[in-house]
Amino acid sequence: MSEPIKVAVAGASGRMGREVVKMVLEDPELRLAAAVAHSTSGMDAGSMVGKETCGVPLTTDLELALVESKPDVLVDFTTPHSVMANTELAIRHGVRPVVGTTGFTPEQIEDLDRRCREAGIGGLIAPNFSIGAILMMKFAAQAASYMPHVEIIEYHGDQKLDxxxxxxxxxxxxxAANRQELRQGNPNEKETIEGSRGGYYEGFRIHSVRLPGVFAQQEVIFGGYGQTLKIRHxxxxxxxxMPGVNLSVKKVMQTTGMVYGFEHFLD
Structure with a gap:
């Protein structure tokens, strides 16, 4: 049997981070190497998620954790404000980043891909690790070839940062990759309240709902003559x-360069 993949977790005390720690501890093919969080330093990562103590204390120093534990992979669920620096740090130490935090620009992703290739390692930036969400995106892309009039409505909790x-x-x-840019709606329309039509992208609109009590949903609505198509996750x-994160940790070990989108790791 091969050696387990050593995994460090950034944002380990957060809601997603705790799930990652739990998933790693439950998989014999993985080993928790380090757990990094801004708070609860010194607490055992296993006891934090209701498991037996695992001998990995939470620490606040990511670079020191990478140097001392020498992980193969860093899973990052932190914040858009810190994720770029964390990812650069991981690559600099030869650690493969698997990133669920959003907020990267296309230029940053391109730069990280270059850095990964220079280091001879793989990485993943995934806006979503859910199999169902990936299918929703693929179905929407396919539908856009036939029904180019589309809007997106996404729902998250009121504490989401982006x-x-x-x-x-x-x-x-x-x-957009499957659709010619088409500016939708009446060409003379006017927003009487700024932003009411949502964010503009390649001719269509994205609407962001932020409310307490909401977890994560997205609806893609296509309109045509006498019909609509709604794809919702x-x-x-x-x-x-977590199944998606687990698969990504294992697949990134066989990858070179920074991959953008979990769908590229699906068969």
Whole structure:
């Protein structure tokens, strides 16, 4: 049997980070090497997620954790403000980043791809790790070839930091690749309240809803003469993302360069 993949987790005390820690501890093919968080330093990562103590204490120093634990992979669920620096740091230390945090620009992704290739390692930036969400995006991209009039509505909790969501941006990019730019709506329309028509992308609109009590949903609506098509995905629990994270940790070990989108790791 091969050695387990050593995994460090950034944002380990967050809601997604705790799920990642739990997933790693439950998979014999993975080994938790380090757990990094801004708070609860010194607490055992296993006890944090209701498991037996695993001997990996939470630490606040990511670079020190990478140097001392020498992980193969860094899973990052932190914030858009820190994720770029974390990813650059991982690549600099030869650690493969698997990133679920959004907020990267296309230029940053291109730069990270270059850095990964120079280091001879792989990486992944995934706006969404849910299999259902990936299928929703693929179906929407396919539908756009036949029904070019489209809008996206995405729903998240009121504490989400970025808008629109990374999932909706990725969906919009996939739709745009299958559709000529078409400016929708009445050419003389006027917003009497600024922003009421949503964010503009390649001729169509993205609407971001932020409310307490909402977890994560997205609806892609296509309109045609006498008909509409709605493709919707709903997430109810963060554990639903973990099969995708698990697969990504294993696939990134066989990859070179920075991959943008979990769909590229699906057969």
């Amino acid at each position: 808008a629109p969501s990374g999932t909706s941006v990725k969906t919009a990019e996939m739709i 709903d997430s109810y629990d963060r554990a639903g993302y």
